[in-house]
Amino acid sequence: xxxxxxxxxxxxxxxxxxxxxxxIMVFVDIPSVLIVFGGTIGxxxxxxxxxxxxxxxxxxxxxxxxxxxxxxxxxxxxxDYANKARREGILSLEPLLKDIQDDFLRKGxxxxxxxxxxxxxxxxxxxxxxxxxxxxxTGADILATFGTYAPxxxxxxxxxxxxxxxxxxxxxxxxGPSMAVALITTFYGAVLANLxxxxxAAKLKNRSKEEVLVRGMILEGILxxxxxxxxxxxxxxxxxxxxxxxxxxxx
Numbered sequence: 001x002x003x004x005x006x007x008x009x010x011x012x013x014x015x016x017x018x019x020x021x022x023x024i025m026v027f028v029d030i031p032s033v034l035i036v037f038g039g040t041i042g043x044x045x046x047x048x049x050x051x052x053x054x055x056x057x058x059x060x061x062x063x064x065x066x067x068x069x070x071x072x073x074x075x076x077x078x079x080d081y082a083n084k085a086r087r088e089g090i091l092s093l094e095p096l097l098k099d100i101q102d103d104f105l106r107k108g109x110x111x112x113x114x115x116x117x118x119x120x121x122x123x124x125x126x127x128x129x130x131x132x133x134x135x136x137x138t139g140a141d142i143l144a145t146f147g148t149y150a151p152x153x154x155x156x157x158x159x160x161x162x163x164x165x166x167x168x169x170x171x172x173x174x175x176g177p178s179m180a181v182a183l184i185t186t187f188y189g190a191v192l193a194n195l196x197x198x199x200x201a202a203k204l205k206n207r208s209k210e211e212v213l214v215r216g217m218i219l220e221g222i223l224x225x226x227x228x229x230x231x232x233x234x235x236x237x238x239x240x241x242x243x244x245x246x247x248x249x250x251x
Contacts, residue, residue: 002063002064002065002203005063005064005203006064008199009195012195013195016191016195026180027184027187029180029181029184029185031157031181032157032180032181032184032185032187032188033188035153035154035156035157035160035181035185036150036153036154036157036185036188036189036192037188039149039153039156039157040146040149040150040153040189040192041053043145043149043152043153044142044145044146044149047145048142048145052138052142053142055139056139056142056143056146059139059140059142059143059200059204060143060200062139062204062207063200063203063204063207068210068211068214069102069214071213071214071217071238071241071242071246072242072246074214074217074218074221074238075217075235075238075239078221078224078225078234078235078238079231079234079235081093081096081109081221081225082221082224082225082229082230082231082234083231085225085228086228086230086231090112090113090115090225090226090228091113093109093112093113093225094113096109097109097110097113102218104125104128104215104218105218105222107124107125107128108121108125108218108219108222109222109225111124111222111226112222112225112226116226117226118223118226118227121222121223121226122219122223125215125218125219125222126219128215129212129215129216129219132208132211132212132215133208133212136204136205136207136208136211137205137208139204140201140204140205140208141201143197143198143200143201143204144197144198144201146192146193146196146197147192147193147194147196147197147198147201148193150188150189150190150192150193150197151186151189151190151193152189153185153189154185154186154187154188154189154190155185155186155189156185157181157182157184157185157186157188157189158182158183158185158186159182160181160182160185161178161179161180161181161182161183161185162178162182164178164181165178165179165182213241216241217238217241220237220238220241221234221237221238224237
């Protein structure tokens with residue numbers, strides 16, 4: 001569970017709701033909801049295939065639930081693998097495969113144990129990383145598209161409300177509801193874009209960078225083991241992925 005995302009949502013929405021709590025029902029308007037939510041979803045469906053839009057649910061879930069091994073843990077793990085492979089041979093790693101939860105790491109070690117050439121292993125794993133980045137980028141783009149169209153639909157709702165208001169200026173009782181549509185649609189669009197979709201798109205991009213970094217470290221470690229490099233050299237190569245203050249040396 002990502003605490004920062006949860007805290008951010010509670011703080012953002014909590015303060016907004018607290019500011020309007022006295023007259024919160026004034027900000028509930030069904031026509032405005034239909035214009036902003038329905039219009040935004042429709043616009044995004046025009047931009048992307050249905051399966052990708054439905055997949056955004058999983059993307060949003062990733063901004064809340066995200067578990068990734070720390071770089072320090074990965075370095076320690078590869079030091080164990082390298083020392084074991086050097087003492088007992090590369091085939092000694094095969095019994096460890098069943099206990100590895102990370103599919104990417106397990107696949108890399110399996111290819112190494114199978115005796116595949118380092119260049120072939122690198123090509124296969126780099127392809128996986130590239131497609132991982134592409135999937136993450138697509139998810140972030142869809143969320144950013146939601147963030148782009150939500151305020152635009154809010155403005156469309158504002159225009160609709162103003163037209164309705166101007167058309168019935170001779171009836172004072174209709175001015176209030178029409179003006180509510182005009183203003184609340186802009187409010188809905190701004191809240192959705194700036195408190196939901198755009199922040200989530202930014203969070204997903206950061207998550208993607210973190211995961212690609214970890215995948216890059218794993219790839220480097222796999223290649224080093226497949227080449228039979230010295231564990232100390234492997235440690236130095238993996239440490240190079242980290243800022244100097246985060247680097248640790250095995251005793």
